[in-house]
Amino acid sequence: MLSKACQYAIKSLIYLAKHNDRAYIPLSEISKNINSPEAFTSKILQKLVSAKMVISTKGSRGGFQIINHEKILLGDIVEAIDGSNLSEGCFLGLPECSCQNPCPVHFKYVELKNKLNTFLFQISIDELVDIGSMVI
Amino acid sequence: MLSKACQYAIKSLIYLAKHNDRAYIPLSEISKNINSPEAFTSKILQKLVSAKMVISTKGSRGGFQIINHEKILLGDIVEAIDGSNLSEGCFLGLPECSCQNPCPVHFKYVELKNKLNTFLFQISIDELVDIGSMVI
DNA sequence: CATAAATTGGACAATATTGTCCAAATAACC
DNA sequence: GGTTATTTGGACAATATTGTCCAATTTATG
Ligand code: FES
Ligand code: FES
Numbered sequence: 241m242l243s244k245a246c247q248y249a250i251k252s253l254i255y256l257a258k259h260n261d262r263a264y265i266p267l268s269e270i271s272k273n274i275n276s277p278e279a280f281t282s283k284i285l286q287k288l289v290s291a292k293m294v295i296s297t298k299g300s301r302g303g304f305q306i307i308n309h310e311k312i313l314l315g316d317i318v319e320a321i322d323g324s325n326l327s328e329g330c331f332l333g334l335p336e337c338s339c340q341n342p343c344p345v346h347f348k349y350v351e352l353k354n355k356l357n358t359f360l361f362q363i364s365i366d367e368l369v370d371i372g373s374m375v376i
Numbered sequence: 377m378l379s380k381a382c383q384y385a386i387k388s389l390i391y392l393a394k395h396n397d398r399a400y401i402p403l404s405e406i407s408k409n410i411n412s413p414e415a416f417t418s419k420i421l422q423k424l425v426s427a428k429m430v431i432s433t434k435g436s437r438g439g440f441q442i443i444n445h446e447k448i449l450l451g452d453i454v455e456a457i458d459g460s461n462l463s464e465g466c467f468l469g470l471p472e473c474s475c476q477n478p479c480p481v482h483f484k485y486v487e488l489k490n491k492l493n494t495f496l497f498q499i500s501i502d503e504l505v506d507i508g509s510m511v512i
Numbered sequence: 513c514a515t516a517a518a519t520t521g522g523a524c525a526a527t528a529t530t531g532t533c534c535a536a537a538t539a540a541c542c
Numbered sequence: 543g544g545t546t547a548t549t550t551g552g553a554c555a556a557t558a559t560t561g562t563c564c565a566a567t568t569t570a571t572g
Contacts, residue, residue: 241377241462244560247469254480266518280561286520299569300517314481326377332510333383344390344504345450348495355491359484368480374468380530402548416531422550435539436547518569525562532555539548 242318242326248276249284249321250314250365253293256306257369264296264303274374284321291320306365315360327356378454378462384412385420385457386450386501389429392442393505400432400439410510420457427456442501451496463492 242250251274259265267285271278285304288294293312296304306312318326330337331349339346378386387410395401403421407414421440424430429448432440442448454462466473467485475482 241465242467242469244469247467250481251468264518268518277561279563282519283521283561289519296519297569298517298519298567300515301570302518302568304519331378331383332387333378333380334510342508343510344508345386345499346508348499352491352495355488359488363481363484372478372480372482374470374479400548404548413531415533418549419531419551425549432549433539434537434547434549436545437540438538438548440549514572516569516571518567520565520567522565523563525560527558527560529558530556533553535550535552537548537550539546541546542544 243322245280245284246318246321248274248281249288249317251276251374252281252285252304253288253306253312253317253365254368254374256294256304257309257365260306260309264301264305266303270304287321288317291316293317293320309366309369310364312365313361314363315357318360325360327353327360379458381416381420382454382457384410384417385424385453387412387510388417388421388440389424389442389448389453389501390504390510392430392440393445393501396442396445400437400441402439406440423457424453427452429453429456445502445505446500448501449497450499450501451493454496461496463489463496 252270255270255273256265267278267282270285271281274281285294285296289296289304292307293316294304294306296302315325330343331345332343334341334343337343337346388406391406391410392401403414403418406421407417410417421430421432425432425440428443429452430440430442432438451461454460466479467481468479470477470479473479473482
C-alpha cells in the first residue's frame with residue numbers, strides 16, 4: 241500500500257519524535273533502530289529536511305532533529321516523499337476522479353477515500369510515539 | 377493505490393461483462409475500449425484466464441469471454457494479478473501485522489483495513505456494468 | 513590546526529513494473 | 543487447403559523504485 245520510502249520516512253520521524261529530548265540524532269542510529277538501508281534512508285531524510293519536518297546539521301555531533309511533531313500528519317509525509325497523496329485520483333486510473341464523469345467504482349470508492357483521508361490526515365506523529373514497536 | 381496491471385484487469389473484466397451477450401471478444405477491441413496498451417493487456421488477460429475468471433479461444437472469431445461475473449470480486453482480481461491483497465500486511469512494513477506485536481499505527485490502521493476489505497470483497501464485477509464510463 | 517564524525521549530493525547498480533515485438537499455434541471461413 | 547484472425551509465450555526494452563558508493567563539505571573537539 242505505502243511505498244518503502246514512505247514507510248522508512250514515517251518510521252524515522254517516529255524514532256526522532258521518541259528521542260526528541262536528546263539533541264541531534266545521526267543517520268546511523270536512526271537506520272539501525274528502524275531497520276532500514278542506511279544510504280537510502282539518508283536520501284529520504286534529505287527530503288524530510290526540505291519539507292521542513294526535520295532539521296539537520298553536518299559534522300561531529302551532527303544529525304537530525306524533528307520539528308513540530310504535533311503538526312506532522314501521515315498524509316503530509318506521504319506527500320512529501322511520494323509527491324502524491326495515495327487517496328488522490330481515480331481507482332481505475334482515469335485522468336479525473338469526479339462525480340460528473342465517474343468510473344464504475346467511483347461512488348463506492350469515494351466512501352473509502354474519506355476513511356483513508358481521515359486516517360492520513362488526522363493522525364500526527366506525536367500521537368504515535370508511545371504505541372507499538374518499529375523493529376523486526 | 378492500485379497497480380496499472382490491476383486497473384487494466386478490472387477495466388477489461390467490466391468491459392467483458394458489459395458485452396457478455398456477444399460471444400468471444402478479441403483483445404484488440406478490449407484494449408481499444410478501455411484505452412490500454414494492447415500487448416501489456418494481453419499478458420494481463422492471460423493471467424485472468426489462468427485464474428479462471430475468463431475463458432479464451434485462439435484463431436479467427438476468437439477472443440475472451442468472462443465467466444461467473446457474479447462471483448468475481450475486486451479483491452479476487454487484485455490477488456490474481458498482483459499476488460497480494462492490498463490490505464495485507466503492516467502499514468509500516470513490519471513482517472507481521474498483529475495485535476500482539478503492533479506497530480505504532482496498527483490499531484488505527486486495522487479499522488481502515490476493514491473498510492478496505494469490504495470495498496474489495498463486497499463489490500462484484502456484475503454490479504459495475506451499468507455504472508460510469510471507463511474511457512478518457 | 514588536525515582529526516573524527518557527520519550530512520549532502522552526484523553517480524551508479526539492482527530490482528520491479530510497465531510495456532513492446534515477434535514467431536508459433538490454432539480456429540474459422542472461403 | 544490456403545488465408546486471415548486470433549491467442550500464447552518468450553525475449554526484449556523502458557521506466558520507476560529501491561538501494562549503494564564515494565567524494566566533498568561541515569562541525570566539534572582535543
Ligand atoms: S472516477 Fe474512478 S474513482 Fe472516481
Ligand atoms: S503491525 Fe503495523 S499495521 Fe499492524
